[in-house]
Amino acid sequence: MSAAALLDDYGVNGDLRHQLGSCRRPNSVPLAAEGRPGTVLRDQKPMDDGRLARCLDDGLTPRDWYELLNSRTFFWLSRSRIWGLLRARAYRNVPQTVLTLDTKRLVAAHRDRIWLSPINSGATLFKPQRRGLATFQRVADFPFDQRAKTRRLEDNVVELVVDHSVPDVANYVLAVHEVRDDQILSEIWCGPEGGPGDHP
Template identity: 50%
Template sequence: MNEEDLLKNYPRLYHMAEDASWESVVEHGLLSTTALLNLYKFEGEERRKLESERRPESVKILRDGLPVAVVRDQKPMTRAALEKCLTDGTTPEEWFETLNERVFFWLSKDRLRGLLGARAYRNKPQTVITLDTASLVGDHRDTITLSPINSGATIYRPVPRGRSTFMSIADFPFDDRRKLKKKALKDAVVELTVMGGVPDIEKHALAAHRVFKGIKAVLWRREGSDPSEGP
């Protein structure tokens, strides 16, 4: 995929975070689960369970001198389904670890809204961060990968996934997916991920909202950004 095509077709990125997390995200960065566990100095069995096993519920983590953080659940994914759809010898533990190394962004507002309306999340307020794709890619292209699927979901008919799921921008087969498989834009590239996370999130963000049952409240907006930027 040409970087120009990525920026032209997907000018905005969206991330759904825990409610009331915006100030902490600005201070510490939008961190992957692995990076968050490093920051909070989790080790041993406690860390293994969070990083290498499925999390059926969100987990609060604590450390002196740091705010309470939440490691989010993995409700849309099950180990049993992963055992059926993982390829190239990848184990469920390796897949959980692969996901936990990354921070995920939707490239489609429709997919964001689908997640906001999902049964597991619709009755809880969420923080939604809207980012400028060009800004993020400009600073983090070397740690960005793209996925053609919702890599953290195995409900309904889980599609195959494994070591080749996440690809660099240059290696992603965008034209093939658009032309040969006749994918809509929202399905051609499903996820953009950043390894480790985005420590300078405020530099790339356009707005942050608290969203609850369709009601959007502005938490922060970049000066000069369009009022329509958001979920």
């Protein structure tokens, strides 16, 4: 679920909704609601308001960008990217749950709601790249072949993004692992279509 979908689902409104959905979240925030399982809304530590303001195009403000990011669900497309996140100083000592998905089937089912990004749209810490309304493009419009001439595969499409949420995500999960720093601690679950190579 996107951040906005979680805030809807957990009935978060008013000032707290603005704080969590329209501003940078410096820390992860636990959410609770009657009849719902506990969950955590992830932080946005890799963002910085000042740097973000300087790299936005199309007249966008940091608030616009946070609201755009929070309206979508994000997936990494390469092992190197997910391990880079897991090993980052802010997360390396915290166990993380990682889902490995059958991306081909996910795209087939949700193609009309999917966007692709050529950058890490939620980070501005190191040489932040320009970003704006054209950063996210539909699958058919993404210049994959052109970019492939000068980029490694994992740097061509950086993020796969789905509008709002993926309520049927369980249909595409191949395996689930608990990970900390650079280690896979355990395999929580492996589906019938999962194999030994389906891990972070």
